[in-house]
C-alpha cells in the first residue's frame with residue numbers, strides 16, 4: 389500500500405488561466421499548500437472569498453516534521469470544519485518522564501483542565517494533518533466554494549504592483565502569468581516570495597544538530613513523552629521519544645555541532661545509536677532519518693503592501709515547544725477575517741497592519757519560549773550547564789525544581805495585550821485569562837461547547853445580562869449569544885463579576901468586556917476592533 | 923512590597939557562615955560549583971519573589987542602590 393505522502397493529492401492539471409490572452413486576476417492567491425496555506429484557503433473559502441493555492445509539489449509533506457498539535461490549533465481546525473478527523477486519528481497523552489544521566493528523575497501528569505472540547509494537544513504526523521486539510525478543502529470545493537489548488541505550479545517571480553500582485557507560475561507545460569488582488573506567502577522557511585522581494589529574515593542559528601528519526605516498531609513503550617538529558621546512550625547530549633499514530637515513534641537525538649552530517653545519516657550509523665537507546669532486542673524499521681540544525685528568526689514585518697507572509701515564511705522557531713505549525717495556524721486565524729473585511733470594503737486596508745503588529749508579537753513570544761528551551765537543552769556556557777544540571781539533580785528530590793526543567797513548553801496561543809484593536813478592560817474583577825486580547829477559553833454549554841457557538845463574524849457573549857439580538861455598524865454585525873451561566877462559564881468569564889458582556893472577534897479573541905450591555909460602548913468597541921481608530 | 927534586606931539579618935552569623943564553609947569541605951571544584959548552584963536555586967525558590975531576586979542579583983553584582 390502506498391503511504392499518504394507518496395500519493396499525488398493535487399497533481400498538475402492544465403488550467404484555463406494558462407490559456408487566457410491577458411493574465412487572469414484572482415482575489416487571493418496563496419503560495420504553498422503546507423498546513424498554513426491550506427488553513428488560509430479553507431478559511432477564505434468558508435467566507436466565500438476566492439482563493440487559489442499554487443504549490444510546486446503535488447502531495448503532503450515529506451520527512452519528519454511536525455507531530456505535536458496544540459489545543460488552540462485543534463480549535464481553529466474546528467472552526468475550519470476539520471477538527472474531528474485530526475483528533476480521532478491523533479494520539480493523546482498526559483504522562484511524561486524525565487531522565488538525567490542513568491536515572492529517571494521524575495514523571496509528570498499534565499492533568500489538563502476539564503471542560504474543554506479539545507485535549508491540550510495531540511501527536512499526529514504532519515502528513516495526516518495536511519491530508520485532512522486537503523480533504524476539507526476538496527469538500528468545500530465540491531460544495532461550490534470558490535477554492536482550488538494547483539499542483540506542479542512553482543512561483544518563480546512576483547511583482548508587488550501597489551493595487552495588485554503579479555506572479556509567474558512555472559508548470560510542466562511552461563510558465564504563465566497570474567494576477568492577484570492579495571497574495572499570501574505560505575511558502576515555508578526558505579520562502580521564495582521573501583527572497584524574490586529581497587526581504588530580510590534575521591535571527592539566531594543554534595549551533596547544534598539533531599538526528600530526527602521516525603521509526604515503526606511494535607514496542608512495549610507506553611504512550612508517554614520521554615526526555616533524556618545526558619543519557620548513557622548519547623553522552624553529553626539529549627534524546628526524546630514520542631509516540632505517533634500507526635506505531636510510529638519520533639526519536640530526536642542531539643548530536644552536537646561538529647559532526648559529519650552525511651556520515652551520521654547513514655543507516656549503519658543510525659541503527660546502532662537507536663539500538664543503544666531502545667534496547668538490542670527491539671525490532672524497528674526506519675520511516676525517515678534526517679539531520680536538522682535549528683534557527684529562531686523572523687521577518688521584520690509580515691505585511692508588505694498586498695503581500696502577506698504567514699507561517700514559516702514569516703518566522704521560524706526550533707521545534708522544542710512545537711510552535712511552528714501551531715503558530716502558523718494562529719497567523720491565518722488572525723489574518724483572514726481582517727482580509728475579508730478589507731476585501732468587502734468594510735474596513736480600511738490598515739486593518740491589515742494589525743495583523744503585522746499582533747503576529748509579530750506572537751512570533752516574538754514563540755521565539756523567546758523556544759530559545760529558552762533550546763538554551764536549557766543545550767547550555768551555552770559552563771555556568772549555564774552547572775545550573776541546568778543542578779535543576780535536574782534537585783528535580784529528582786524536590787517538586788519545586790520540576791517547573792524549571794525546560795525540554796519544551798507547551799504551545800499556548802498568545803494574548804494580544806497591547807493590540808490597538810482592544811478596548812481597555814472595564815471588568816477587571818473578571819478573570820485575567822479572558823481579558824481583552826486573550827483567546828476565549830472554551831467551556832461546556834448544554835450538550836456542546838462554547839467555542840462551537842461562536843459565529844463566523846463578531847459575537848457578543850451575554851452572561852446574566854440583557855442584550856439585543858445583534859448590533860451593527862455599517863455592514864459589520866455582532867451577533868448576540870445569550871446563554872445560561874454554567875459553573876465553568878462563571879469560572880472562566882465572570883470570576884468576581886455577577887454579569888458580563890464580551891465582544892469576541894471572528895478569531896475568537898476577546899476585543900472588549902463590560903458588566904452590562906451599553907449600545908454606545910459596544911458600537912465603539914466594534915468599530916475599534918475593525919480598525920476604525922487606527 | 924518587601925525589600926531585599928541588605929543590613930545584618932543573621933542572628934548567628936558566624937555559625938551560619940561556618941555551616942556554608944563546612945558544606946564545601948572536601949569537595950572538588952566541580953562538586954562545589956554544583957552545590958552552590960543547587961543552593962542558589964533552593965534559596966531562590968524559598969524567596970519566591972521575582973522583584974527581590976532581581977534586587978539580589980543587582981546586589982551580587984555589587985551595584986549600589988541609587989536612592
Ligand SMILES: Cc1cc2nc3c(=O)[nH]c(=O)nc-3n(C[C@H](O)[C@H](O)[C@H](O)COP(=O)(O)OP(=O)(O)OC[C@H]3O[C@@H](n4cnc5c(N)ncnc54)[C@H](O)[C@@H]3O)c2cc1C
Nearest residue numbers: 420422424444454455456543575576699700710712713714
Ligand atoms: C523535525 C521537526 C519537527 C517539528 N515539530 C513540530 C511540532 O511538533 N509542532 C509544530 O507545530 N511544528 C513543528 N515543526 C514545524 C512545522 O513543520 C512547520 O512550522 C510547518 O510545516 C510550517 O508550515 P508552512 O505551511 O508555513 O510551511 P511548509 O510546511 O514548509 O509549506 C510550504 C509549502 O510551500 C511550497 N512552496 C515552496 N516554494 C514554492 C514555490 N516557489 N512555488 C509554489 N510553492 C512553493 C512547498 O512545496 C510547501 O508545500 C517541526 C519541524 C521540524 C523540521
